[in-house]
Amino acid sequence: MEVTTNTGLPQLNAPAPAFDAVTTHGRKTLEDYKGKWLVLFSHPADFTPVCTTEFIGFQNRKADFDAMNCELLGLSIDSHHSHIAWELNIKQNFGVEIEFPIIADLDMKVATAYGMVHPGAADTSAVRATFIIDPEGILRAMVYYPMSNGRQIDEFVRLVEAMQTSDANACATPENWRKGDKVIVPPAATAEEAKARMESGEYECKDFYFCTKSL
Known part of the structure; x- marks a missing residue:
């Protein structure tokens, strides 16, 4: 069996791919997060049930990420206006206000740089990928989930805390x-x-x- 590797995918313990993107909180770059930890996560599409539960889950743990000097940044291949409408919909239907930015990645530049698009899963959607980037811009962890199953947000809180503990000690x-x-x-x-x-x-x-x- 022939095995091929995609060397264009991001690598652990290497600099995370730079980005400059429009978000629901204005334009954001990777450099904006210098000095902080960052959890960058993609979702397949706005206004979908599994993604909605994940965004609510990340928001519910935002205070824990904040306490660890860790920012949250979502992404999907949807428009800026779609993200805004979805945030308002979540607030109206679930009583949860999403307080972290979401990248509008219509040109798929960020998704492609981070290996978020897997043709075997979906050609035009980003899979459920999560990337943890340290304060120096180094990619420290990445986790992929299938389209059908949501992430456990507690694990990413635990993982950030564990990596910070390992670094400090x-x-x-x-x-x-x-x-x-x-x-x-x-x-x-x-x-x-x-x-x-x-x-x-x-x-x-x-x-x-x-x-x-x-x-």
Whole structure:
């Protein structure tokens, strides 16, 4: 079986693709988010039920993202006026006011740069893609969902918090890590260091390669 790769797609730990786009909050560029974390997420279309639940979900957790110095930015291949009308519709029907900007990507430039359009899913819609960009403009995480199923917004809150914790403490985090849980210490670089770590009592070690600690 022949396997092909698209080198034009964004890469983890590389600079996120730059953009300059019209949004519901005016023109926005990637540079505008310098010094902040950014969750950039695409949705297939305005006025669709699954996307509506996701936007409500992101808005309901906006205060948590704000507390982590993290901005939200939506995108779809719909017009600026469609986005505005959809926001008003959500406010009228669900009582939720969307307070973050939405990119109107009619020319598909941002969606193409970020690999949001997958012909196998839909030719003219952006799939449910989520990109987490750090304050230096580096792409740190990307997650894709099928058209039929909505994202769990809590996971993106958890992931941003976990990455910020790893950056601040030079550590890793285990499966389903939550704030207050123990973190994973980087593996020992030498046999001597591994032996000393096991004997020090400073860490909780299951074995030389698996040690955790509380922050």
